[in-house]
Amino acid sequence: MPGVETKPVEDLGHRVDDAISVGEDLEFQERWWKFENAVWMFFALLLVLDLLGVFGRGWAAKSEASSGDGAVQLKYERIERTMTPSEMQVSFGPGAAVDGKYKLYVSGSVVQELGNQRIAPQPETSAVGEGGITYTFPALGQPAVVSFSLEPASPGVYHFSLGVPGGTMMTRRVVVVP
Amino acid sequence: MASVFRAIFGYLFLILMVRVVGRRPGKQITPFEFILIFFLGGLTLTGIVGDEVSLTSAFCQIVAIACCHYGIVWLRTKSPRTARLFDGTPLVLLEQGQWRTRTMEQMRMQESDLMAMVRDQGMKTIGDVGAAVLERNGEISLIEKEK
Numbered sequence: 001m002p003g004v005e006t007k008p009v010e011d012l013g014h015r016v017d018d019a020i021s022v023g024e025d026l027e028f029q030e031r032w033w034k035f036e037n038a039v040w041m042f043f044a045l046l047l048v049l050d051l052l053g054v055f056g057r058g059w060a061a062k063s064e065a066s067s068g069d070g071a072v073q074l075k076y077e078r079i080e081r082t083m084t085p086s087e088m089q090v091s092f093g094p095g096a097a098v099d100g101k102y103k104l105y106v107s108g109s110v111v112q113e114l115g116n117q118r119i120a121p122q123p124e125t126s127a128v129g130e131g132g133i134t135y136t137f138p139a140l141g142q143p144a145v146v147s148f149s150l151e152p153a154s155p156g157v158y159h160f161s162l163g164v165p166g167g168t169m170m171t172r173r174v175v176v177v178p
Numbered sequence: 179m180a181s182v183f184r185a186i187f188g189y190l191f192l193i194l195m196v197r198v199v200g201r202r203p204g205k206q207i208t209p210f211e212f213i214l215i216f217f218l219g220g221l222t223l224t225g226i227v228g229d230e231v232s233l234t235s236a237f238c239q240i241v242a243i244a245c246c247h248y249g250i251v252w253l254r255t256k257s258p259r260t261a262r263l264f265d266g267t268p269l270v271l272l273e274q275g276q277w278r279t280r281t282m283e284q285m286r287m288q289e290s291d292l293m294a295m296v297r298d299q300g301m302k303t304i305g306d307v308g309a310a311v312l313e314r315n316g317e318i319s320l321i322e323k324e325k
Contacts, residue, residue: 022311023267040198
Protein backbone atom coordinates (compact mmCIF):
# COMPACT_ATOMS: atom_id res chain seq x y z
CA MET A 1 0.00 0.00 0.00
CA PRO A 2 1.95 3.03 -1.17
CA GLY A 3 1.87 6.06 1.15
CA VAL A 4 0.75 4.08 4.22
CA GLU A 5 3.32 3.99 7.03
CA THR A 6 3.90 0.56 8.51
CA LYS A 7 6.27 -1.23 10.90
CA PRO A 8 6.78 -4.91 11.72
CA VAL A 9 4.72 -6.42 14.57
CA GLU A 10 6.89 -7.24 17.60
CA ASP A 11 6.18 -9.63 20.44
CA LEU A 12 5.70 -7.73 23.72
CA GLY A 13 7.59 -10.18 25.91
CA HIS A 14 6.42 -12.66 28.53
CA ARG A 15 4.36 -15.50 27.15
CA VAL A 16 1.90 -17.64 29.06
CA ASP A 17 1.46 -21.32 28.29
CA ASP A 18 3.70 -20.68 25.31
CA ALA A 19 0.67 -19.24 23.59
CA ILE A 20 -0.32 -15.76 24.75
CA SER A 21 1.92 -12.76 24.72
CA VAL A 22 1.22 -10.69 27.82
CA GLY A 23 3.96 -8.04 27.99
CA GLU A 24 4.40 -8.42 31.73
CA ASP A 25 7.38 -6.55 33.17
CA LEU A 26 7.93 -7.96 36.65
CA GLU A 27 11.21 -6.12 37.10
CA PHE A 28 9.46 -2.78 36.68
CA GLN A 29 6.56 -3.97 38.82
CA GLU A 30 8.87 -4.92 41.69
CA ARG A 31 10.40 -1.41 41.56
CA TRP A 32 6.89 0.08 41.49
CA TRP A 33 5.81 -1.95 44.54
CA LYS A 34 8.87 -0.64 46.42
CA PHE A 35 7.90 2.89 45.40
CA GLU A 36 4.30 2.21 46.54
CA ASN A 37 5.53 1.04 49.94
CA ALA A 38 7.65 4.19 50.28
CA VAL A 39 4.61 6.31 49.34
CA TRP A 40 2.45 4.57 51.98
CA MET A 41 5.12 5.22 54.62
CA PHE A 42 5.24 8.86 53.51
CA PHE A 43 1.43 9.08 53.75
CA ALA A 44 1.54 7.61 57.27
CA LEU A 45 4.16 10.18 58.28
CA LEU A 46 2.03 12.97 56.78
CA LEU A 47 -0.98 11.80 58.78
CA VAL A 48 0.96 11.71 62.04
CA LEU A 49 2.38 15.18 61.40
CA ASP A 50 -1.10 16.45 60.53
CA LEU A 51 -2.59 14.98 63.70
CA LEU A 52 0.15 16.69 65.70
CA GLY A 53 -0.75 19.96 64.02
CA VAL A 54 2.47 20.50 62.07
CA PHE A 55 0.32 21.61 59.13
CA GLY A 56 -1.90 23.78 61.34
CA ARG A 57 -5.11 23.26 63.34
CA GLY A 58 -3.47 21.23 66.09
CA TRP A 59 -1.28 21.10 69.16
CA ALA A 60 2.00 21.95 67.41
CA ALA A 61 0.43 24.93 65.65
CA LYS A 62 -0.71 26.70 68.81
CA SER A 63 1.61 29.17 70.45
CA GLU A 64 1.64 31.73 73.25
CA ALA A 65 3.73 34.81 73.80
CA SER A 66 3.96 37.72 76.16
CA SER A 67 5.27 41.23 75.67
CA GLY A 68 8.40 42.03 77.70
CA ASP A 69 6.54 44.52 79.92
CA GLY A 70 3.70 42.07 80.60
CA ALA A 71 1.11 44.45 79.14
CA VAL A 72 -0.29 41.88 76.70
CA GLN A 73 -0.34 38.10 76.41
CA LEU A 74 -0.95 36.53 73.06
CA LYS A 75 -2.44 33.19 72.04
CA TYR A 76 -2.20 32.49 68.34
CA GLU A 77 -1.58 29.81 65.74
CA ARG A 78 1.95 29.98 64.33
CA ILE A 79 0.90 27.65 61.51
CA GLU A 80 -2.29 28.61 59.71
CA ARG A 81 -4.09 27.21 56.69
CA THR A 82 -5.18 29.23 53.69
CA MET A 83 -8.85 30.26 53.73
CA THR A 84 -9.32 28.56 57.08
CA PRO A 85 -10.64 30.52 60.08
CA SER A 86 -8.57 30.75 63.25
CA GLU A 87 -8.62 32.89 66.35
CA MET A 88 -5.92 35.08 67.86
CA GLN A 89 -6.51 36.17 71.44
CA VAL A 90 -4.86 39.16 73.09
CA SER A 91 -5.16 39.46 76.88
CA PHE A 92 -4.35 42.74 78.54
CA GLY A 93 -2.31 42.71 81.75
CA PRO A 94 -3.50 44.52 84.89
CA GLY A 95 -1.36 47.59 84.22
CA ALA A 96 -2.27 47.97 80.58
CA ALA A 97 -5.28 50.26 81.08
CA VAL A 98 -4.69 54.01 80.76
CA ASP A 99 -7.52 56.42 81.63
CA GLY A 100 -10.01 53.56 81.71
CA LYS A 101 -9.10 52.40 78.23
CA TYR A 102 -7.01 49.66 76.68
CA LYS A 103 -5.09 50.60 73.58
CA LEU A 104 -3.72 47.99 71.22
CA TYR A 105 -1.53 48.49 68.19
CA VAL A 106 -1.50 45.73 65.55
CA SER A 107 0.58 45.84 62.38
CA GLY A 108 -1.16 46.04 59.02
CA SER A 109 -0.20 42.45 58.24
CA VAL A 110 -2.86 41.23 60.70
CA VAL A 111 -5.51 42.74 58.43
CA GLN A 112 -3.85 42.25 55.04
CA GLU A 113 -1.84 39.01 55.02
CA LEU A 114 -3.52 37.25 57.95
CA GLY A 115 -6.98 38.37 56.81
CA ASN A 116 -8.55 39.70 59.99
CA GLN A 117 -12.32 39.35 59.53
CA ARG A 118 -13.61 40.84 62.77
CA ILE A 119 -12.67 41.82 66.29
CA ALA A 120 -14.60 40.91 69.41
CA PRO A 121 -15.47 43.03 71.26
CA GLN A 122 -15.83 45.83 68.76
CA PRO A 123 -13.27 48.57 69.46
CA GLU A 124 -14.48 51.99 70.50
CA THR A 125 -12.15 53.68 68.01
CA SER A 126 -9.70 52.59 65.32
CA ALA A 127 -6.84 54.82 64.22
CA VAL A 128 -4.67 54.12 61.21
CA GLY A 129 -0.98 54.98 61.05
CA GLU A 130 2.61 53.84 61.63
CA GLY A 131 2.08 50.81 59.44
CA GLY A 132 -0.81 49.45 61.43
CA ILE A 133 -4.01 50.12 63.33
CA THR A 134 -4.44 51.26 66.93
CA TYR A 135 -7.65 50.08 68.56
CA THR A 136 -9.16 51.52 71.74
CA PHE A 137 -11.36 49.42 74.03
CA PRO A 138 -13.17 50.60 77.18
CA ALA A 139 -11.53 48.97 80.25
CA LEU A 140 -13.84 47.59 82.93
CA GLY A 141 -11.51 45.20 84.75
CA GLN A 142 -9.76 41.86 84.50
CA PRO A 143 -9.70 39.57 82.61
CA ALA A 144 -9.70 41.62 79.42
CA VAL A 145 -9.45 39.59 76.22
CA VAL A 146 -9.76 40.71 72.61
CA SER A 147 -10.24 38.12 69.86
CA PHE A 148 -9.23 38.51 66.23
CA SER A 149 -10.88 36.18 63.72
CA LEU A 150 -8.24 35.49 61.10
CA GLU A 151 -8.61 33.89 57.68
CA PRO A 152 -5.45 34.16 55.55
CA ALA A 153 -6.17 34.44 51.83
CA SER A 154 -2.89 33.08 50.47
CA PRO A 155 -0.01 30.89 51.64
CA GLY A 156 3.32 32.35 52.76
CA VAL A 157 5.43 33.33 55.74
CA TYR A 158 4.16 36.49 57.40
CA HIS A 159 5.24 38.59 60.36
CA PHE A 160 3.05 40.70 62.58
CA SER A 161 3.63 42.95 65.57
CA LEU A 162 1.36 44.03 68.35
CA GLY A 163 1.51 45.66 71.73
CA VAL A 164 0.32 48.57 73.83
CA PRO A 165 1.42 51.89 72.24
CA GLY A 166 4.40 53.23 74.16
CA GLY A 167 5.18 49.76 75.57
CA THR A 168 7.17 46.82 74.26
CA MET A 169 6.02 45.53 70.88
CA MET A 170 6.24 41.85 70.12
CA THR A 171 6.81 40.51 66.64
CA ARG A 172 5.78 37.02 65.67
CA ARG A 173 5.96 34.87 62.58
CA VAL A 174 3.05 32.92 61.09
CA VAL A 175 3.44 30.29 58.41
CA VAL A 176 0.36 29.94 56.23
CA VAL A 177 0.27 26.59 54.47
CA PRO A 178 -1.66 26.09 51.18
CA MET B 179 -4.00 31.93 37.86
CA ALA B 180 -3.42 30.05 41.11
CA SER B 181 -6.66 28.11 40.57
CA VAL B 182 -5.22 26.64 37.34
CA PHE B 183 -2.14 25.39 39.21
CA ARG B 184 -4.35 24.00 41.96
CA ALA B 185 -6.38 22.13 39.33
CA ILE B 186 -3.24 20.67 37.70
CA PHE B 187 -1.85 19.68 41.09
CA GLY B 188 -5.17 18.06 42.02
CA TYR B 189 -5.24 16.13 38.74
CA LEU B 190 -1.69 14.83 39.09
CA PHE B 191 -2.21 14.07 42.78
CA LEU B 192 -5.35 12.06 42.00
CA ILE B 193 -3.48 10.12 39.30
CA LEU B 194 -0.82 9.24 41.88
CA MET B 195 -3.42 8.30 44.47
CA VAL B 196 -5.41 6.08 42.13
CA ARG B 197 -2.18 4.52 40.88
CA VAL B 198 -0.92 3.86 44.41
CA VAL B 199 -4.21 2.85 46.00
CA GLY B 200 -4.28 0.02 43.51
CA ARG B 201 -5.62 -1.39 40.34
CA ARG B 202 -8.82 -3.32 40.78
CA PRO B 203 -10.72 -5.10 38.09
CA GLY B 204 -13.21 -2.66 36.58
CA LYS B 205 -16.11 -5.09 36.74
CA GLN B 206 -15.45 -5.75 40.41
CA ILE B 207 -15.68 -2.30 41.95
CA THR B 208 -17.11 -2.89 45.38
CA PRO B 209 -19.19 -0.33 47.32
CA PHE B 210 -15.99 0.49 49.24
CA GLU B 211 -14.25 1.48 46.04
CA PHE B 212 -17.23 3.55 44.90
CA ILE B 213 -16.98 5.47 48.18
CA LEU B 214 -13.24 5.89 47.66
CA ILE B 215 -13.69 7.31 44.15
CA PHE B 216 -16.41 9.78 45.11
CA PHE B 217 -14.64 10.79 48.31
CA LEU B 218 -11.28 11.40 46.64
CA GLY B 219 -12.96 13.44 43.91
CA GLY B 220 -15.07 15.45 46.34
CA LEU B 221 -12.24 16.20 48.73
CA THR B 222 -9.90 17.24 45.95
CA LEU B 223 -12.59 19.49 44.51
CA THR B 224 -12.97 21.55 47.68
CA GLY B 225 -9.27 22.39 47.71
CA ILE B 226 -9.09 23.05 43.98
CA VAL B 227 -12.11 25.33 43.77
CA GLY B 228 -11.48 27.18 47.03
CA ASP B 229 -13.37 30.45 47.06
CA GLU B 230 -13.09 30.94 43.29
CA VAL B 231 -16.52 29.92 42.11
CA SER B 232 -16.65 32.03 38.95
CA LEU B 233 -17.40 30.53 35.55
CA THR B 234 -14.07 31.93 34.28
CA SER B 235 -12.21 30.01 36.97
CA ALA B 236 -14.08 26.78 36.18
CA PHE B 237 -13.47 27.26 32.45
CA CYS B 238 -9.73 27.88 32.91
CA GLN B 239 -9.41 24.91 35.26
CA ILE B 240 -11.19 22.58 32.83
CA VAL B 241 -8.97 23.79 29.97
CA ALA B 242 -5.87 23.29 32.15
CA ILE B 243 -6.90 19.71 33.01
CA ALA B 244 -7.72 19.00 29.36
CA CYS B 245 -4.25 20.23 28.28
CA CYS B 246 -2.59 18.27 31.08
CA HIS B 247 -4.50 15.12 30.14
CA TYR B 248 -3.68 15.56 26.46
CA GLY B 249 0.00 16.00 27.35
CA ILE B 250 0.05 12.81 29.40
CA VAL B 251 -1.79 10.83 26.73
CA TRP B 252 0.64 12.13 24.10
CA LEU B 253 3.61 11.19 26.30
CA ARG B 254 2.11 7.72 26.84
CA THR B 255 1.84 7.09 23.12
CA LYS B 256 5.35 8.40 22.43
CA SER B 257 7.18 6.74 25.31
CA PRO B 258 6.59 3.16 26.46
CA ARG B 259 8.36 4.06 29.73
CA THR B 260 5.81 6.78 30.48
CA ALA B 261 2.97 4.45 29.53
CA ARG B 262 4.35 1.86 31.94
CA LEU B 263 4.66 4.48 34.67
CA PHE B 264 1.08 5.70 34.34
CA ASP B 265 -0.68 2.42 33.51
CA GLY B 266 1.62 -0.22 34.91
CA THR B 267 2.15 -3.48 33.08
CA PRO B 268 -0.17 -6.44 32.63
CA LEU B 269 0.32 -8.91 35.47
CA VAL B 270 -0.11 -12.65 35.35
CA LEU B 271 -2.22 -13.80 38.30
CA LEU B 272 -2.47 -17.48 37.45
CA GLU B 273 -0.66 -19.68 34.97
CA GLN B 274 -0.25 -23.38 34.48
CA GLY B 275 -2.42 -24.15 37.52
CA GLN B 276 -0.30 -21.99 39.85
CA TRP B 277 -1.32 -18.76 41.61
CA ARG B 278 1.18 -15.93 41.43
CA THR B 279 0.90 -15.31 45.15
CA ARG B 280 3.23 -12.30 45.38
CA THR B 281 1.41 -10.53 42.55
CA MET B 282 -1.98 -11.32 44.11
CA GLU B 283 -0.82 -10.07 47.50
CA GLN B 284 0.77 -6.89 46.18
CA MET B 285 -2.27 -6.09 44.06
CA ARG B 286 -4.45 -6.73 47.13
CA MET B 287 -6.48 -9.35 45.28
CA GLN B 288 -8.04 -12.51 46.60
CA GLU B 289 -8.77 -15.76 44.90
CA SER B 290 -12.48 -15.00 45.30
CA ASP B 291 -12.02 -11.89 43.11
CA LEU B 292 -10.82 -14.12 40.33
CA MET B 293 -13.56 -16.69 40.93
CA ALA B 294 -16.17 -13.99 40.30
CA MET B 295 -14.58 -13.35 36.90
CA VAL B 296 -14.50 -17.09 36.18
CA ARG B 297 -18.25 -17.33 36.77
CA ASP B 298 -18.83 -14.12 34.84
CA GLN B 299 -17.19 -15.62 31.79
CA GLY B 300 -19.31 -18.77 31.97
CA MET B 301 -16.64 -21.13 33.28
CA LYS B 302 -17.51 -23.56 36.01
CA THR B 303 -14.33 -23.93 38.04
CA ILE B 304 -10.94 -22.32 38.38
CA GLY B 305 -9.58 -25.52 36.93
CA ASP B 306 -10.98 -24.46 33.54
CA VAL B 307 -8.67 -21.43 33.54
CA GLY B 308 -5.34 -21.82 31.82
CA ALA B 309 -4.15 -18.33 32.62
CA ALA B 310 -5.47 -15.13 34.20
CA VAL B 311 -3.99 -11.74 33.48
CA LEU B 312 -4.70 -8.46 35.24
CA GLU B 313 -4.67 -6.00 32.36
CA ARG B 314 -3.46 -2.41 32.49
CA ASN B 315 -7.04 -1.11 32.35
CA GLY B 316 -7.95 -3.15 35.42
CA GLU B 317 -9.85 -5.88 33.62
CA ILE B 318 -8.97 -9.54 34.15
CA SER B 319 -8.46 -11.60 31.03
CA LEU B 320 -9.13 -15.30 31.46
CA ILE B 321 -7.71 -17.80 28.99
CA GLU B 322 -9.46 -21.13 28.99
CA LYS B 323 -7.30 -24.20 29.47
CA GLU B 324 -6.79 -26.16 26.30
CA LYS B 325 -8.55 -29.51 26.43
